Amino acid sequence: MTASTHWVCTPAAELDAAMGRAAAARQAQLTKPPGALGRLEEVALRLAAMQGRERPSVERVRICVFAADNGVVEEGVSAFPPSVTMQMVMNMAAGGAAISVLALALEADIELVNLGTATPMSPHPAVRDATIAPGSANLARGPAMTDAQCDQALAQGRAAALRAIDAGAELFIGGEMGIGNTTASAAVACALLEQPAAALVGPGTGLDSAGVKHKQRVVARALERHRRAAQATPPDAGRPAPAAVLASLGGFDVAALAGAYVACAQRRLPVLLDGFISSVAALVAVRLCPGAADWMLFSHASAEPGHALVLQALGGVPLLDLEMRLGEGSGAATAVPLLRLACRLHGDMATFAEAGVKGQAPLSAPQ
Numbered sequence: 001m002t003a004s005t006h007w008v009c010t011p012a013a014e015l016d017a018a019m020g021r022a023a024a025a026r027q028a029q030l031t032k033p034p035g036a037l038g039r040l041e042e043v044a045l046r047l048a049a050m051q052g053r054e055r056p057s058v059e060r061v062r063i064c065v066f067a068a069d070n071g072v073v074e075e076g077v078s079a080f081p082p083s084v085t086m087q088m089v090m091n092m093a094a095g096g097a098a099i100s101v102l103a104l105a106l107e108a109d110i111e112l113v114n115l116g117t118a119t120p121m122s123p124h125p126a127v128r129d130a131t132i133a134p135g136s137a138n139l140a141r142g143p144a145m146t147d148a149q150c151d152q153a154l155a156q157g158r159a160a161a162l163r164a165i166d167a168g169a170e171l172f173i174g175g176e177m178g179i180g181n182t183t184a185s186a187a188v189a190c191a192l193l194e195q196p197a198a199a200l201v202g203p204g205t206g207l208d209s210a211g212v213k214h215k216q217r218v219v220a221r222a223l224e225r226h227r228r229a230a231q232a233t234p235p236d237a238g239r240p241a242p243a244a245v246l247a248s249l250g251g252f253d254v255a256a257l258a259g260a261y262v263a264c265a266q267r268r269l270p271v272l273l274d275g276f277i278s279s280v281a282a283l284v285a286v287r288l289c290p291g292a293a294d295w296m297l298f299s300h301a302s303a304e305p306g307h308a309l310v311l312q313a314l315g316g317v318p319l320l321d322l323e324m325r326l327g328e329g330s331g332a333a334t335a336v337p338l339l340r341l342a343c344r345l346h347g348d349m350a351t352f353a354e355a356g357v358k359g360q361a362p363l364s365a366p367q
């Protein structure tokens, strides 16, 4: 591990358990049968413990989309060409992408960070240029990133989280745009969860079943290459094993998301995870910094089949299942209104005493 990446091992902040209890006490007074608002209640209590406020709020949302290309696309693992990555970032900057529309509708801040596309991107005032390289290398044939590139991507994620905190964000959503990144994400998840390629590889942007089979073979080859390389090279004593997996099999966007999630957890900013790629990055974050798990909320179940296994490993049950599989942070953005409603209900409902409603304690059966 380079000195510049020691920060990923700094423990996450602790939740404010006392505030969680205070919020639970308030929730018990609200004019409803206990538990009747279901998981909206749990969300409000978790946010209270994260934000250290009895009445949490997620009005100020920061969405940060990390864009990067993936050299593994030369193996024919995506239904779309890599040029789409750059074109979609321009579309996001122009307001035409799904995440642009969602951010506007939610009045959320959106930041676009270019970590390196295969097709050169013209400078744009709405796109932060943080180019590391014109995409990662082909992970089926060699490491996707050098350790230095991986550390740079992690640091870009951290910098984005710190900017969100400086801007007063109450909730962080990380999104990504990168043709080929479901291959990189599946490879990272297979290595971390010790699963075969078939358990985590899916159609991504829309491969047919023959395409998925081919993609599985490519990931299996990458895992074998990674295994041999790890055996041949003694592990860098200072480098955490998950960071080595990330550099070998990941992508710049996955690394930046992982860095952002770790930094949010260290600085007390709640994170709302998105779909498959975001959740694999969250798995990396938790393996680097176990306490990061406390700061994560789960928005939706992606239609990408591998997502279920990653969610299971994270112990997360998503709020929504809308069969979305877009990425960009779009599933997380779609769940923001639910989080806002959970906070409003928790903060603004009357208590039994305020409303003069009797029967706060459940009636006991007559003796």
Ligand SMILES: O=C(O)c1ccc[n+]([C@@H]2O[C@H](COP(=O)([O-])O)[C@@H](O)[C@H]2O)c1
Pocket: 077, 078, 079, 080, 176, 177, 178, 179, 180, 181, 182, 183, 203, 204, 205, 206, 274, 275, 276, 277, 278, 302, 303, 304, 307, 324, 325, 326, 327, 328
């Ligand atoms: O977030 C998800 O669950 C998700 C599932 C499938 C595809 N994607 C998006 O599709 C792109 C990657 O797909 P692919 O097939 O090129 O690996 C990338 O830009 C992702 O944002 C995203």
Ligand SMILES: Cc1cc2nc[nH]c2cc1C
Pocket: 080, 084, 088, 176, 177, 178, 205, 326, 327, 328
């Ligand atoms: C058009 C398009 C938009 C996307 N957004 C996220 N991933 C994407 C992949 C494609 C192909």
